Amino acid sequence: MDYKQIESKWQRIWAETGLYKFDKEKVDKKFYCLEMFSYPSGAKLHAGHWYNYGPADTFARFKRMQGFEVFHPMGFDAFGLPAENYAIKTGIHPEESTLKNIETMEGQLRRIGATYDWDYELKTCTPEYYKWTQWMFLQLFKHGLAYQKDAPVNWCPSCNTVLANEQAQGGVCERCGSQVTHKNLNQWFFKITQYADELLDGIDKLDWPEKTKAMQKNWIGRSYGGEIEFAVKGTDVKLRVFTTRADTVFGVTYVVLAPESPLVDILTTAEQKAAVEDYKERSAAATEIERMSSTREKTGVPTGAYAINPVNGREVPVLVADYVIASYGTGAVMGVAAHDERDFVFAQKLGLPVERVIKSKDGSDDTLPYTEYGVLVNSGEFDGMTSEDAKLAILKKLEKEGKGCLKTNYRLRDWLVSRQRYWGAPIPIIHCEHCGAVPVPEEDLPVRLPHNVNFTPDGESPLKKCDEFMNTVCPVCGRPAKRDADTLDTFVCSSWYYLRYPDSKNADKPFDTEWIDKVLPVDKYIGGAEHACMHLLYARFFTKALRDMGYLHFDEPFLSLVHQGTILGPDGNKMSKSRGNVVSPDDSIVKFGADVFRVYLMFGFNYVEGGPWNESGLESVNRFFERVERIVKKCFAMSFEDAPIGKSEKELNRVRHNTIKSVTNDLATFSFNTAIARLMEYVNAIYAYEAGVEKKHAIYKECAKDLVLLFAPFAPHFCEELWEVLGEKYSVFNQPYPTYDEKATILDEIELAVQINSKLRGRIMVANGAPKEDVEKAAVAEVAAQLDGKPVKKIIIVPKRLVNIIV
RNA sequence: GCCGGUGUGGCGGAAUGGCAGACGCAUGGGACUUAAAAUCCCAAGUCAGCAAUGGCGUGUGGGUUCGAGUCCCACCACCGGCACCA
Numbered sequence A: 001m002d003y004k005q006i007e008s009k010w011q012r013i014w015a016e017t018g019l020y021k022f023d024k025e026k027v028d029k030k031f032y033c034l035e036m037f038s039y040p041s042g043a044k045l046h047a048g049h050w051y052n053y054g055p056a057d058t059f060a061r062f063k064r065m066q067g068f069e070v071f072h073p074m075g076f077d078a079f080g081l082p083a084e085n086y087a088i089k090t091g092i093h094p095e096e097s098t099l100k101n102i103e104t105m106e107g108q109l110r111r112i113g114a115t116y117d118w119d120y121e122l123k124t125c126t127p128e129y130y131k132w133t134q135w136m137f138l139q140l141f142k143h144g145l146a147y148q149k150d151a152p153v154n155w156c157p158s159c160n161t162v163l164a165n166e167q168a169q170g171g172v173c174e175r176c177g178s179q180v181t182h183k184n185l186n187q188w189f190f191k192i193t194q195y196a197d198e199l200l201d202g203i204d205k206l207d208w209p210e211k212t213k214a215m216q217k218n219w220i221g222r223s224y225g226g227e228i229e230f231a232v233k234g235t236d237v238k239l240r241v242f243t244t245r246a247d248t249v250f251g252v253t254y255v256v257l258a259p260e261s262p263l264v265d266i267l268t269t270a271e272q273k274a275a276v277e278d279y280k281e282r283s284a285a286a287t288e289i290e291r292m293s294s295t296r297e298k299t300g301v302p303t304g305a306y307a308i309n310p311v312n313g314r315e316v317p318v319l320v321a322d323y324v325i326a327s328y329g330t331g332a333v334m335g336v337a338a339h340d341e342r343d344f345v346f347a348q349k350l351g352l353p354v355e356r357v358i359k360s361k362d363g364s365d366d367t368l369p370y371t372e373y374g375v376l377v378n379s380g381e382f383d384g385m386t387s388e389d390a391k392l393a394i395l396k397k398l399e400k401e402g403k404g405c406l407k408t409n410y411r412l413r414d415w416l417v418s419r420q421r422y423w424g425a426p427i428p429i430i431h432c433e434h435c436g437a438v439p440v441p442e443e444d445l446p447v448r449l450p451h452n453v454n455f456t457p458d459g460e461s462p463l464k465k466c467d468e469f470m471n472t473v474c475p476v477c478g479r480p481a482k483r484d485a486d487t488l489d490t491f492v493c494s495s496w497y498y499l500r501y502p503d504s505k506n507a508d509k510p511f512d513t514e515w516i517d518k519v520l521p522v523d524k525y526i527g528g529a530e531h532a533c534m535h536l537l538y539a540r541f542f543t544k545a546l547r548d549m550g551y552l553h554f555d556e557p558f559l560s561l562v563h564q565g566t567i568l569g570p571d572g573n574k575m576s577k578s579r580g581n582v583v584s585p586d587d588s589i590v591k592f593g594a595d596v597f598r599v600y601l602m603f604g605f606n607y608v609e610g611g612p613w614n615e616s617g618l619e620s621v622n623r624f625f626e627r628v629e630r631i632v633k634k635c636f637a638m639s640f641e642d643a644p645i646g647k648s649e650k651e652l653n654r655v656r657h658n659t660i661k662s663v664t665n666d667l668a669t670f671s672f673n674t675a676i677a678r679l680m681e682y683v684n685a686i687y688a689y690e691a692g693v694e695k696k697h698a699i700y701k702e703c704a705k706d707l708v709l710l711f712a713p714f715a716p717h718f719c720e721e722l723w724e725v726l727g728e729k730y731s732v733f734n735q736p737y738p739t740y741d742e743k744a745t746i747l748d749e750i751e752l753a754v755q756i757n758s759k760l761r762g763r764i765m766v767a768n769g770a771p772k773e774d775v776e777k778a779a780v781a782e783v784a785a786q787l788d789g790k791p792v793k794k795i796i797i798v799p800k801r802l803v804n805i806i807v
Numbered sequence B: 001g002c003c004g005g006u007g008u009g010g011c012g013g014a015a016u017g018g019c020a021g022a023c024g025c026a027u028g029g030g031a032c033u034u035a036a037a038a039u040c041c042c043a044a045g046u047c048a049g050c051a052a053u054g055g056c057g058u059g060u061g062g063g064u065u066c067g068a069g070u071c072c073c074a075c076c077a078c079c080g081g082c083a084c085c086a
Helices: A003-016 A024-029 A047-065 A081-090 A094-112 A127-142 A192-205 A210-220 A246-251 A263-267 A273-285 A288-292 A341-350 A387-400 A497-503 A513-519 A535-548 A585-592 A594-603 A616-636 A647-668 A672-692 A699-711 A716-725 A772-782
Strands: A030-035 A069-071 A146-156 A161-163 A181-190 A222-232 A238-243 A254-257 A301-308 A315-320 A332-335 A404-410 A429-432 A436-439 A471-473 A480-483 A524-526 A566-568 A610-612 A749-756 A759-767 A794-798 A802-806
Touching: A003 A094, A003 A594, A003 A716, A024 A030, A024 A069, A024 A513, A030 A047, A030 A497, A030 A513, A047 A069, A047 A094, A047 A524, A047 A566, A047 A594, A047 A647, A081 A094, A094 A594, A127 A146, A127 A436, A127 A535, A192 A210, A192 A222, A192 A535, A210 A535, A222 A246, A222 A387, A238 A246, A238 A254, A238 A332, A246 A387, A254 A263, A254 A341, A263 A301, A273 A301, A273 A315, A332 A341, A387 A404, A497 A513, A497 A535, A585 A594, A585 A616, A594 A616, A594 A672, A594 A716, A616 A672, A616 A699, A616 A716, A647 A672, A647 A699, A672 A699, A699 A716, A749 A772, A759 A772, A772 A794, A772 A802
Parallel strands: A030 A069, A030 A524, A254 A315, A566 A610, A749 A802
Antiparallel strands: A146 A161, A146 A181, A222 A238, A222 A301, A222 A404, A254 A332, A301 A315, A429 A436, A429 A480, A471 A480, A749 A759, A794 A802
């Protein structure tokens, strides 16, 4: 078969007949199959794209043939830093390069031969789309889920510019190599933490990879504990700490504040002023790398103040140390030297006494620090209580006295969405000297991204330098005002695109609620695992927030999720230009065609694991295609006499039904490689029949027809062509996927392994379903010589597998 | 350090606690051919043996079980995520 010719032929016919158009009338049978949309940073689809889209399309076709009305859209996540960087380097405007890349990629995506319904295509960088991204921002703002506050950005003092995290990796500027510092800017945040509990508790109900669920849970990082209030000696300052180990409070040896805590300046005594100031400066100057290293030696200085332990009145020093994070909990912690590894080391360094307040439950372990739960000692009225009970009892008592409370904290932080970048959706806010931050009225959306902007890095947000963009009037008071100069994080665009797809042309609303309630949630979402804690979490947050605003009526956007693995270079390393191990799919596709290429991807790897590229597999898949084509054509050129159904026919039919069963199950679980292996076995069985039977029965033809149907989702152009060659009616994809008859899969006679003491010693053939006694008798007879007259103690029969004789 | 995952022939990879290595690649042999290619068929974990056959085999060491790649305990290596979260 001339792959090139049949691919363009069928792609044309599929398009002309609108074969993959989503039929809205059949939405009750919908199946929303979605792959993470493409990011057009490079001009071309690489092996990773194919590995995502090819198998996913096979799955979509399978669902279609199973009778679902598959909604399968595609689009582009088109804003973002790479296009802007490319523009800085080459002078080509991001809009120009992005649209050009999209065009190229669209062409390539069409040539995959996928079932996308392009009517629903969207590009996040168009005003028709980002108008609604801005609308989303306004809704979040209206509902108190967007707020602004000062937050640090990565700053390169030499380039005089803001850097994205990925440009500041290792604390060094990507461009010039200088040390990255921090600078505070007023920026917008989304209050994702307000949904922390629901985001966490909802995870268990999702059909997602366990690994991804675990990552998201850890990322949210809920910890139950409490706050305890320490009075500061000689002042009326109350200092609150967060702890998960309130049971150790009688053993507090010191209290630590984060250097950024506002209490530091209040509490520091005159004698300690110089030392504390010095310490604050040093930790502020510490680079990202130093701060992030957990092997870094713990440092800290005393403030000179003393805190009073609310449970026993003991006075302990108040220190400043930068291992305490200002933004978590209260920015202050209590140190319990006897029961915490780090506190133990730190207290010894400072020469503080260590007192044990927890004993192991069985009294076996008396080494310090003792960090396990145990039984309280030296803890007054709580002595003898277990840690588990005491944690609550102590907090409850403190709560009664107004000196503490139960408290839950999260590792999850609010989502910083401001980017000091050009190529993104402008933030629809106007800053007015009199009215403050004023939302742009919805009827004024979109706030258009101006085209002619100088985005070379020189220390300003690019939009700030564009007067025609910046200068506006306040919608409230009408006086001159400035627009927000920042753009939105591209993750905002991708947090709701799956909601836009079903209604992508709606000019009045982001989507019609009644309609998307029917199409969503997404039934199968397929994409990379690297999005576990960002995109997938943000999208869930958006869904829940929009639900609470009444714009939709489901809780989770993606019911079922699959991550494809990573295709590595032939050397087993991640493909990268610098390693020189990047494999382009183009050559292979030119040589073998899109179908062979995608089947190779499905056959050669475990889909969720991926693995190193291996050229030789393509040849073998190509050979399989030719093998299929030969036998199918041969079979259909044949005429059949009325041959009786014999053993061979029965066997062929059995393999057929077994294949249908296995392939169907394997496809449902994305086990493409074993599904194809079963199809190969099926083809082998057909060849065996072809070679072994003189007078062929018409069942042979049915089997060949089923082969084409079964293989169609894997090799769409190839099977559509075969289907036509066979004289069948267009299209093979309007045919139902073959179903199997359980009875036909059952063998009349089965082979059982016979073991003596679990070692293989022989084999027997028995009738399927033969009574236990017969099986035992046959087995014992088979290995009688080896039993050597030893008495049989026990016989274990595993149905359809083996007989184990214990002597 | 914490969380998660992976470890199986020469290679990619299969195996609801039940014959390890399906399917394929590479390899060897045969058929067809004047010949080669293509095709079709067969063999093949490894060690010893002419062979029948036997021993050993799923990262390592233990354990549970009639039976363990699979379950449990300890450890090693690699990969991914988090990284002072109190």
